[in-house]
Amino acid sequence: MNASITPITMPKFGLAMTEGKLAGWMVRPGATVRAGDDLADIETSKITNAYESPAAGILRRQVAQEGETLAVGALIGVLADAEATDAEIDAFIARFNAEFSAGSAEDAEEAPPEPSVIDVKGRALRVLDIGHGDGDPIVLIHGFGGDIGNWLFNHAALAEGRRVIAFDLPGHGGSGKDVGDGTLAFFSTVVVDLLDTLGIDRAHLVGHSLGGGVALTTVKNAPSRVASLALLAPAGLGPDVNMAFIDGFITADRQKTLIPVLSYLVHDKGLIGRKMADDVLRYKRLDGAVDALRRVAAANFADGKQTDTLRPVLESAPPTLIIWGKDDEILPASHAAGLPEAVTVVILPDTGHMPQMERSDDVNGRIRAFLAR
Amino acid sequence: MQIARETLLRSYRAMRTIRDFEERLHVEFATGEIPGFVHLYCGEEASGVGVCANLTDSDTISSTHRGHGHCIAKGVEVSGMMAEIYGKSTGVCRGKGGSMHIADLSRGMLGANGIVGGGPPLMCGAALSHKVLKDGGVAVAFYGDGASNEGSTLESLNLATVWKLPVVFVVEDNGYGEATGSSFAVAGTQKARAEGFGMPYMECDGSDFFAVHQTAGEAIAHARAGNGPVMLHVHLARWYGHFEGDAMSYRAAGEVAEARRDHDCLVLFRRKVTEAGLLDDAELDAIDESVRDEIESSVVAAKAAPLPEAADLLADVYVRY
Amino acid sequence: MSKKSFRQAINEALRLEMRRDPRVILMGEDVAGGQGGSAGTVDAWGGVLGVTKGLYTEFGPERVFDTPITEASYIGAAAGAAATGLRPVAELMFVDFVGCCLDQIMNQAAKFRYMFGGKARTPLVIRAMFGAGFNAAAQHSQALYPLFTHIPGLKVVIPSSPYEAKGLLIEAIRDDDPVIFLEHKVMYDDEEEVPDEAYTIPFGEANLTREGDDVTIVAFGRMVKLANEAADRLERQGIGCTVIDPRTTSPLDRDTILDCVADTGRLVIVDESSPRCNMAADISALVAEEAFDALKAPIRRVIPPHTPVPFASVLEALYLPDAAKIEAAVKAVMNHNVTEAA
Known part of the structure; x- marks a missing residue:
């Protein structure tokens, strides 16, 4: 009965084609075609070709819409005699599609938020901007060699009821690799530029390590833009810095040599795996990344000591929380001693240089409480 | 004949150097002191020198297994060549190339080549470099009548024409590919081949330096001006065998003797320049003597030079590995 | 990105x-x-x-x-x-x-x-x-x-x-x-x-795409993907595989291969090229020479037969290594001692 119904399927052009886009129909529904007549334009990732009708008949249906991308073999149209009823054709289409899609069940999961690269006064910065709320937004500033991934365990938690922006500092992650003179002052101007670009008057700055130094410098240079400071093992509060880490981070070029360097970052050495090392290597392979790191290191850790002394900033800073791992092997927790009384200092036991990763729940809770005070 | 006196002196010296270099190798090879095998260019000097007199260091050439002449004509240093042929660490290739791979890229000499037909594609590439980098350079592929049959050569004639490359294909036709005559092995004519690819064809007598210099000059000027490739067919005679030790049983008695007697490019050159009053015998004799000394000292130095070290075995396979 | x-x-x-x-x-x-x-x-x-x-x-x-x-x-x-x-x-x-x-x-x-x-x-x-x-x-x-x-x-x-x-x-x-x-x-x-930007991956430095304690799998090109699939299946069955993608066959990261073989004691090599004198043979020789004592089982190679590549799908599938063949080879090296004891 339906022997006269012919399926028109997505053709395969060339060796590698797995799917094609129906760029345009060349035959109207209801038109009679002969075998070999051009039916439609099919576009693949490399070429657009006219698809010739494999048989004669009336084009009864255009199943695929123009612009639709379908797998090779998927039904794009139906050719039949005038005798075939619409019901027969509908049944044919339903049966064909059921058989074709069996086994290729779609699993549509909601995609996680993706960072985007935005222009900040001529500079490309990778930014992940999530959350909504009435309070001042939070800006997360990572440390030397870090990126937005350093906030993996914090970003979403802090963004419950508040806008939280993480970004890659220049020279880092997916941001442009120009680091200016590489100083904290330079990075703090970028923070202010970012706030301007995002239309934010005032933000809570959460800074880790070198990013803590950036936050402190921002208070120094643009106090009105900073609502509060939450600093995790910040730079700028003492001279010491583990140059074996800094130098090793710059020079290590394979997992095997990088893993021991990254191990300085944490108390629990088991946290450092090949995946983490691979992520760092992927960043360091980008053109300009290693040069940027060298420049930042030269500007901030010349002669094996921290260049900037930012303790005076805390004399008249906005509300400040400082969290430090007791076992920090990069910047010693002793730098947190002797700060003004107004500064809240928390020293976490069994914690290294990355409390936001090693003690994420604790750190998230303390920052939320600090901001809610 | 508008050749500068300086060019005449330099060209005579180059031809004399090639002759003495090769004749000396012929003698030294027989002593067993030279490793491997060598192919001599004696009798063909005017071809390499006449062509290269139209080139500078920023032009590129490729050569053949019979490459000593082209190297000297292109300015490669003789003592380094001699040391190379002796397999010494002071050789231009540090003793790792030998007779068939002498090269000096600083002189635009992209190597003698052990593979028949190896050079023409390379010269398409060198010509492409000259064209893309717009340095005004020309590439010259020297190859024999034997290589003229190689697919790589015929493909190169096509590619050079399609890409309109500044390359001159110099067919050094000495009548033999190894031990087989070109009357047997070469179908049709070089001229018809050039015309088949739509490129200009020129030919000349390879024992006449002036003919080669003039014709090659036109061919090179054509290519340098951006008009595409040219084929230059040079008719020559090979004075020795395919390689040293070849008894040449395939050549008629008297063939070589006749060439030496009637077609010696050095004799012809001297006759022409002295009759025309361009140079005198005394200055040519002085060159002869100076070249004799140079070859002698290069052999002495090569014999005395140190052998490569074991570490050289592993060096320079890659720039970085 | x-x-x-x-x-x-x-x-x-x-x-x-x-x-x-x-x-x-x-x-x-x-x-x-x-x-x-x-x-x-x-x-x-x-x-x-x-x-x-x-x-x-x-x-x-x-x-x-x-x-x-x-x-x-x-x-x-x-x-x-x-x-x-x-x-x-x-x-x-x-x-x-x-x-x-x-x-x-x-x-x-x-x-x-x-x-x-x-x-x-x-x-x-x-x-x-x-x-x-x-x-x-x-x-x-x-x-x-x-x-x-x-x-x-x-x-x-x-x-x-x-x-x-x-x-x-x-x-x-x-x-x-x-x-x-x-x-x-x-x-x-x-x-x-x-990434959208330019970046470089050095030659001669293998990448470990999976890590496990039991078997080292070395694979090249598309075979890495198949080896990963097999490793993921084996992981669910309690067999841990390290998958090495050497990235370059010349230079070859011998050290990483030898290190991993030293750790796991078992080696499977997946090579799509014709079997004689291929990378599987080359790496087998390397490990036999340099890590003989580390081996707990004979090396297994998942390789095509010594034939031209056939045309028909059914033959081409037979010809090519696939995840199932890799999985079987890994199980074979895992069972080596067991078989011997039995």
């Missing part, structure tokens, strides 16, 4: 390097395509599988050269151009066509530096697609990387994913030695996150 196909990753690597360095040029059969056709279009194909699409349009006829179908002359020209100041990327289309130009690769480009006493540099990249899986039959399906690996003076790169392809190709273009860059033709539509 966004998802990019293997094809796009390679195109982007070429584009970025051509923008960065005017000495980088492209040549090959139909790398643009359409010149001389009756329609007058250029950049009609952008390579037979569309990998170089748009490059002619961006860089023009002074940087992108369509060639006649004459591999000896244009691969030789690429070698000659590389030795005289350019940095050519020549596309050989199907690696099987190397038969038409092996002299130019093996006797010329590969040898210049050594023969000329270290005075030559030949920054040449030859791209070619390889591998079975498309019913392309015996003359368009071979995995000839052992042939190139055999030749001193060449570097041989086999990217296993889009990310790897981009970084390794940029490294290849910036490298001063001749590099053979082999793209598995079944992978062109594979997608993954690839």
Whole structure:
């Protein structure tokens, strides 16, 4: 009965084609075609070709819409005699599609938020901007060699009821690799530029390590833009810095040599795996990344000591929380001693240089409480 | 004949150097002191020198297994060549190339080549470099009548024409590919081949330096001006065998003797320049003597030079590995 | 950073390097395509599988050269151009066509530096697609990387994913030695996150795509993907596999292979190339010589039979290594001692 119904399927052009886009129909529904007549334009990732009708008949249906991308073999149209009823054709289409899609069940999961690269006064910065709320937004500033991934365990938690922006500092992650003179002052101007670009008057700055130094410098240079400071093992509060880490981070070029360097970052050495090392290597392979790191290191850790002394900033800073791992092997927790009384200092036991990763729940809770005070 | 006196002196010296270099190798090879095998260019000097007199260091050439002449004509240093042929660490290739791979890229000499037909594609590439980098350079592929049959050569004639490359294909036709005559092995004519690819064809007598210099000059000027490739067919005679030790049983008695007697490019050159009053015998004799000394000292130095070290075995396979 | 196909990753690597360095040029059969056709279009194909699409349009006829179908002359020209100041990327289309130009690769480009006493540099990249899986039959399906690996003076790169392809190709273009860059033709539509910027992945440094304690699997190119699949299945069955993607067969990261074999004591090698004198044989010899005492079971090779690549799907499937064959080989090495004890 339906022997006269012919399926028109997505053709395969060339060796590698797995799917094609129906760029345009060349035959109207209801038109009679002969075998070999051009039916439609099919576009693949490399070429657009006219698809010739494999048989004669009336084009009864255009199943695929123009612009639709379908797998090779998927039904794009139906050719039949005038005798075939619409019901027969509908049944044919339903049966064909059921058989074709069996086994290729779609699993549509909601995609996680993706960072985007935005222009900040001529500079490309990778930014992940999530959350909504009435309070001042939070800006997360990572440390030397870090990126937005350093906030993996914090970003979403802090963004419950508040806008939280993480970004890659220049020279880092997916941001442009120009680091200016590489100083904290330079990075703090970028923070202010970012706030301007995002239309934010005032933000809570959460800074880790070198990013803590950036936050402190921002208070120094643009106090009105900073609502509060939450600093995790910040730079700028003492001279010491583990140059074996800094130098090793710059020079290590394979997992095997990088893993021991990254191990300085944490108390629990088991946290450092090949995946983490691979992520760092992927960043360091980008053109300009290693040069940027060298420049930042030269500007901030010349002669094996921290260049900037930012303790005076805390004399008249906005509300400040400082969290430090007791076992920090990069910047010693002793730098947190002797700060003004107004500064809240928390020293976490069994914690290294990355409390936001090693003690994420604790750190998230303390920052939320600090901001809610 | 508008050749500068300086060019005449330099060209005579180059031809004399090639002759003495090769004749000396012929003698030294027989002593067993030279490793491997060598192919001599004696009798063909005017071809390499006449062509290269139209080139500078920023032009590129490729050569053949019979490459000593082209190297000297292109300015490669003789003592380094001699040391190379002796397999010494002071050789231009540090003793790792030998007779068939002498090269000096600083002189635009992209190597003698052990593979028949190896050079023409390379010269398409060198010509492409000259064209893309717009340095005004020309590439010259020297190859024999034997290589003229190689697919790589015929493909190169096509590619050079399609890409309109500044390359001159110099067919050094000495009548033999190894031990087989070109009357047997070469179908049709070089001229018809050039015309088949739509490129200009020129030919000349390879024992006449002036003919080669003039014709090659036109061919090179054509290519340098951006008009595409040219084929230059040079008719020559090979004075020795395919390689040293070849008894040449395939050549008629008297063939070589006749060439030496009637077609010696050095004799012809001297006759022409002295009759025309361009140079005198005394200055040519002085060159002869100076070249004799140079070859002698290069052999002495090569014999005395140190052998490569074991570490050289592993060096320079890659720039970085 | 966004998802990019293997094809796009390679195109982007070429584009970025051509923008960065005017000495980088492209040549090959139909790398643009359409010149001389009756329609007058250029950049009609952008390579037979569309990998170089748009490059002619961006860089023009002074940087992108369509060639006649004459591999000896244009691969030789690429070698000659590389030795005289350019940095050519020549596309050989199907690696099987190397038969038409092996002299130019093996006797010329590969040898210049050594023969000329270290005075030559030949920054040449030859791209070619390889591998079975498309019913392309015996003359368009071979995995000839052992042939190139055999030749001193060449570097041989086999990217296993889009990310790897981009970084390794940029490294290849910036490298001063001749590099053979082999793209598995079944992978062109594979997608993954690839940075937009230029980056380089060093040669001779293996990548561990899985880590486990029981068996080391070494795989090349598309086989890495299959080995990962097998490793994931085995993981669920309690067998931990380390999967090594050497990335380059020359240079070969011997240390990582030996380290991992020392850790696991068992080795399976997955190699799509013909079995005699292939990478599986080479690595077997290496491990037998350097890590004999570490082995708890004989080395297993998952390799095709010593036949040409067949055409029919059923035969091609039999011919090729797949995840099930890898899984079986891993189980076989795991059961070695058990069998002996029984």
